[in-house]
Amino acid sequence: MIHFVNTSRATMATRTAVPAPRTACLPARFRLAGARVARRVRAALCGALLAGLLVPAAASAVPIVVDGIPFNAGEAAFADEVVFFPIPPSVTNSDPSAALGIPDGDFVSIGTEGELVLRFTDNSVTTSGTPNDDLYVFEGGSVFEEIQLFVSTDGASWIHVGNSTASTTGFDLDAFVGSGIVPGTPYTYVRIVDVLPEESNLFFAGADIEGVGAITSGPPVPEPGVGLLLAIGLTGLAGSCTRWRARSPIGSAKPSPSQPGGSFREPRER
Numbered sequence: 001m002i003h004f005v006n007t008s009r010a011t012m013a014t015r016t017a018v019p020a021p022r023t024a025c026l027p028a029r030f031r032l033a034g035a036r037v038a039r040r041v042r043a044a045l046c047g048a049l050l051a052g053l054l055v056p057a058a059a060s061a062v063p064i065v066v067d068g069i070p071f072n073a074g075e076a077a078f079a080d081e082v083v084f085f086p087i088p089p090s091v092t093n094s095d096p097s098a099a100l101g102i103p104d105g106d107f108v109s110i111g112t113e114g115e116l117v118l119r120f121t122d123n124s125v126t127t128s129g130t131p132n133d134d135l136y137v138f139e140g141g142s143v144f145e146e147i148q149l150f151v152s153t154d155g156a157s158w159i160h161v162g163n164s165t166a167s168t169t170g171f172d173l174d175a176f177v178g179s180g181i182v183p184g185t186p187y188t189y190v191r192i193v194d195v196l197p198e199e200s201n202l203f204f205a206g207a208d209i210e211g212v213g214a215i216t217s218g219p220p221v222p223e224p225g226v227g228l229l230l231a232i233g234l235t236g237l238a239g240s241c242t243r244w245r246a247r248s249p250i251g252s253a254k255p256s257p258s259q260p261g262g263s264f265r266e267p268r269e270r
């Protein structure tokens, strides 16, 4: 004797065993409204997160005046990091961090024909489009010592933007457009090289750098490695946002009936 099994009823029993969504008891229009709100919250969160990653944190923008020179970007205008400093045969004043931040009378002696490379991390220096100075170097000590100044976008290719003419000297990047400087480019590296002759004794050999500040302060530029990580992170985030949107029943080409707010039902089996 052959027994036939009603597979249709068995399938229906399996489906009815799954707990119904809590929203299933709500009218369809309330479920649609709830899904719409959820989608907008997700979109807002995605937008806020992307904005937070793309827009650099606001640096201190309280203008300050140093030696009579106004720096509208405030403390952020000054160099932030020592990149390269071969310690000269100077017994004292050999700490290169003295050249960072707002000049305060402390300085680093870079040695006769010595050099110092600094970097802007929360800002950059760029052109102003005018013959006004865009960058200042503060040289200290009791004797003025001439320096050559270079700027760079990568710390490898350098553009000479002049020599100092006094302990505190301004440099106009626009004067070197056509000689390496590209208008509007944010330069983040600064290289200072002491120029002969030697004006001081061994203990204060070479130029004494107190600080470097950008008058025309531009946006910060992330390091290449940081930029790559940021790009990877943004790609992943964009993918997550797309998947969230795709899963949302509102705006989908074909909403899933298994989600609250689905716009159609499976036909009932009898």
Ligand SMILES: [Ca+2]
Binding pocket: 075, 076, 077, 078, 079, 080, 120, 121, 122, 123
């Ligand atoms: Ca800075």
Ligand SMILES: [Ca+2]
Binding pocket: 127, 128, 129, 130, 131, 132, 133, 134, 172, 173, 174, 175
């Ligand atoms: Ca200028």
Ligand SMILES: [Ca+2]
Binding pocket: 139, 140, 141, 142, 143, 144, 145, 206, 207, 208
């Ligand atoms: Ca000096």
